[in-house]
Amino acid sequence: MTEPTVSLTHLLGLEGVSAADIQILLDTGFTFREVLDRPIKKVPTLSGINVVNLFFENSTRTRISFELAEKRLSADVTNFSVGGSSLDKGEGLKDTVLNIHAMKMDAVVMRHPVPGAAVQLSRFVDAVVINAGDGSHEHPTQALLDMLSLQERFGRLKGLKVGIIGDIAHSRVARSNIFGLLTMGAEVAVCGPGHLIPPQVEALGVSVVPDVDDLLGWADAVNVLRIQRERMGAGLIPSVREYRAGFGLTNERLARHKREIIILHPGPINRGVEIDSDVADSDQAIILDQVINGVAVRMSILYHLLGPRAAG
């Protein structure tokens, strides 16, 4: 039996990635999900492969998820976190590139605050680049784990109605979900404060639903984005109570909708802001499934992008 292979060299984003490739990554994700349920959760697939987790922005969750995925596949893992301060001092992409060359890395998992950073990096390094979030551009592994979780729950993505609620303009999670879900045949609607809906977002193929209750009446599942505290600092969100009243997934709001709507959240959750505690802990919410699926789908991505190197 020949295994399906993806046509990707890097995973920079989901824009432009084919449905066939996404399906392969999800299918293998399910396989690894089973591995993760076994008593011995480790496979030797990427033995001898060097992966660096290069984080220019704090992200405990994504970094740990990648690290787990890498270790389960027996890769050699190096963590390299660069705080915001040294970035301000001018530690730029160029030096990152030179360091990666010098360390002879096979793969770079990079989180960076600037949109396009992963694309730029991929132009200069031999290593496989996996985008772990580049500013407000893309977060493809998050969207893949969201899709894995949706497929697990619904058995399909095609025709699924998915709403995304929150600060769409600054959200890489939103963009990657939009690109990935549309490619897989789902319908996507976005909802949030008017000034946090990016201009001409309809051109991406999504609809804009200004009212959360309208969105909940339509959607099979909603992805609730985390409200970043810095947006409040910048005066873009007047107050927690106003946001919660307008856009929060509250108990009262959900109670008005009889149909069960599946709820995703990329974490970390601001309980009582974008989502009520009871809602986040309810059976409707698949937030913890997302966490384990995150490890599984990242194993799948590493396996497909680095497997050929390990074999060679």
Place this chain on the structure above:
Amino acid sequence: MAAGALPGQILITGGRVYDPATGKSRRVDLAVKRGRLVEPESLDRGKTTVIDAAGCLITHGFIDLHAHFREPGREDKETLASGAQAALAGGFTRVCVMPNTEPPIDSPEAVRALLEKSAGLPVEIMVIGAITAGQQGVELAELRAMRAAGAVAFSDDGVPIRNGQVLRHALYYAKDLGVPLINHAEDPDLRGAGVMHEGALSTRLGLPGNPALAEAAMVYRDLLLAADTGGRLHVPHLSTAEAVAQVRAFKAAGAHVTAEATPHHLALTEELLAGYDPMAKVAPPLRSESDRRAVVAGLQDGTIDCIATDHAPHTVEEKEQDMLQAPFGMIGLESAFGLAHTALTEAGLTTEKVLDLLTTGPAGVLNLELQPLQPGAVAELVVVDPAAEWTFGPEHIHSRSRNTPALGRRLKGRVRATLSPHGLYLGH
């Protein structure tokens, strides 16, 4: 070529002379002796440098209203000397340099120092002084004294004057000086952190957008101020359909305003940002195709008076950074004619009209009269081959910097030679 090495006699043969001062063309040979046009018969026997201009147009040297030569302060990016070489290679014989140097050019002493330093360079350097002290947008700089020292226009360059009353005062104050004030045409608050044109593409790329209305709002305010004061306003680097329409309307109503467009805004669009290329990051940003067409239409119908490069050199190191850190700007002198000629003739403009936009256009903005290309005139000439197709490459760059997204582009129309009293550039 250094001044000392200049040939004493030059004969340009076989071409067509297009005189933008008269709008007339004629097939004649042009002779130059010691920096002036002479009758070909009056050339001495002996050593004459002959330029074969078959298939070419010979016209007045180009004038650039908007360049950054970075001296003093950032000589690693450009100097007056390197900028002058770049200009000459691009067909320019006069260049206005912007005052955003370190320190800024905001005093008569600074204007004089720059003019003294540029004496003898192969192109004439004309100095634009700052409108406000230190480009801070608060206190008026010594505009009258700078004018007396030789400044040809005033601008705070890339820093827009946010306070409308300050610009209003400046327009009144400089009214009798006979030179234009140039205000960077972007509302800094609406522009915000934007690094590219705001629209579907910026949304797709997740890059902060700079909306068209950031330009439209500032241009509209400035046009109102010009109309109100009767002062001379020149609008730099128009990039949006809205702002072009506003300039058109105010001109029709009789306001004393002029405007420029850059080769990159009339030839290139936001699509160059799709691959996250910092080389294409510029302010105002490369816009949509419909904006680009509006700029071309503005040049065609006279709404926009001239082409100006906004030549903005930056180091390799700076442009190798990410999309947020990399500075705004691109060099433009060497590729200006090729880019503009390609895009504008494709849109139906004649080569002569393109040449007007690089000669009489900018001269008119500065109230300069160009001498007809007749014996006795100072030899400021450019020889262009309108049919030449070529690929713009690093070998064509004389600037100290190489930051331009035009590298690798196929262009139609090329500068073959440029002559000035202190310089001669001979291309291929």
